[in-house]
Amino acid sequence: MQLKQIKDIFHSELDAIYTKEEVDHFFYWVIEHYLGLERFVLVLNPLVSVSREEEQPLFEALAGLKQEKPIQYILGSTHFMDMEFAVNGSVLIPRPETEELLRWILEDVKADGLDGEDLNIIDVGTGSGCIAVVLAKELPQAAVYGIDVSSEALSVAGQNAGRHEVKVSLMEMDIASVPDDLVQFDIIVSNPPYVRYSEKESMRKNVKDYEPALALFVKDDDPLYFYKKILDFTRDNLKPGGRLYFEINQYLAEETKQLLQQHNFSEIELRKDSFGNYRMLKAIKPRN
Template sequence: MILKDILNIYHKELDDLFGNEEVNSFFNILIEHYLDLKRIHLVLEPEYAITKEEEQPLFEALAHLKSQKPIQYILGETEFYGLPFKVNQHTLIPRPETEELVDWIINSHSERSEESQLEESQLKILDIGTGTGCIAISLAKHLKKTKVSALDVSEDALKIAKQNAKLNEVDVEFIKDNILNSRHAEGVSTSHYYDVIVSNPPYVRNLEKAEIQPNVLENEPHLALFVEDENPLQFYKAICEFAQLNLKDNGTLFFEINEYLGKEMIQLMKEFKFKDIELKKDMFGKDRMIFGRK
């Protein structure tokens, strides 16, 4: 079948859902992934034909896209901060806003990591609720002489995170535990004192579900997304408590947050005596990140 004809089928089936440009983008990603062909190939060889065997994954992907399955789950991979990451239904798909959080941490600590010559003075970082491991792995890749640990409650998510650490050739210590339990995640030794704690925990309130795209709502793990309306800061409070015991004096705490709860987050961090608190907007102008110093 001629590849251009398959593209036309994609537009016929998907344009009403995603729009012409997005469908073109999907198709280009898929032909590169499955056929190792670049977009320019369709321009240079408009009559380029593929075999029935080569057609199959494209039509399977089309069926998934019609059901609004995210393309990252169809491919089983995505890119984050310039690095490849495996994803599946047990992990959230890493977002561009989270790249901004990683960038903030790297810019804040790159000089310190360069100065850490001795094992004892390594910059120690803990990522809480790691999911794919995108934050922890990106920090381990870009900050030299840094010891990175990552915690998650989901064994399935940790399996993917471990694969991603191997894929990106970094050494990250992975810990299975629940930051909400009263013993403050015993998997993290009390002898660990961290220079940086970072978290992108669940923060979407049930009342905000109407704002969530169906492809996210129906595919991504709710455990990693949603919190109860009456207690939306439960993870942040637990992590602040944990940081009181496990963050070094003058250590830093970074969060990705709910865009509607910036003021509440500032107040929470003040209650836990954090200093130099800074609320930062993302590329879309939304209150999305916050920083505090112990």
């Protein structure tokens, strides 16, 4: 079958669910992943054909997309910070705002001349390991740790650390019950669960039906639960002058900031993402 015909089938089956631009993106992503073909292939050769064997994974991907399964889970990978990461249904799909948070951390570290230092860094709720792996890659002198309650997530994080040939110390651990003998950290970073269950109905099916609820949702009556537990952890495990970076719920930005003020953190800064929403927060632990 001609590749152009398959593209037309993608549109006929998916345009009622997604925008035309999204369907184009899915199609080109799929042919690049399975066939190694660049997106301009149809411009150079409009009549290019593929074999029945080559068609099969394309139509399997189409079937998943019709069920609104995330394309990243269908392909088993995603791009993040110009790197490729394995993902599956046990981990969140890395988002652009998490890239922005990472760039903020790296900018701060390099601006302060700490990129060559032996920093201790921990990623709380590491999931796919995308944050920890990028930090280990960009800051090779640092000792990077990643903790998560999910053994399945840690397995994915381990794959990604191996893929990018970095050392990340991964531990299955609940932030609410961390052992006392953990090292002290210079940087703690976390993208914890922060979506209230009341917000679930407004979310797209590809998120609420496929991404792990454990990593997404919190009870409406205590939406800052995980931030509180991480702040308890900072009491003994973040060095004086150490930095704390959070990804946050844009609807709870001020409440999260006030929580850090209550714990006597200083230099608290909220930052907007590229869409103009407050999605990131940085704070410094007092030195006395």
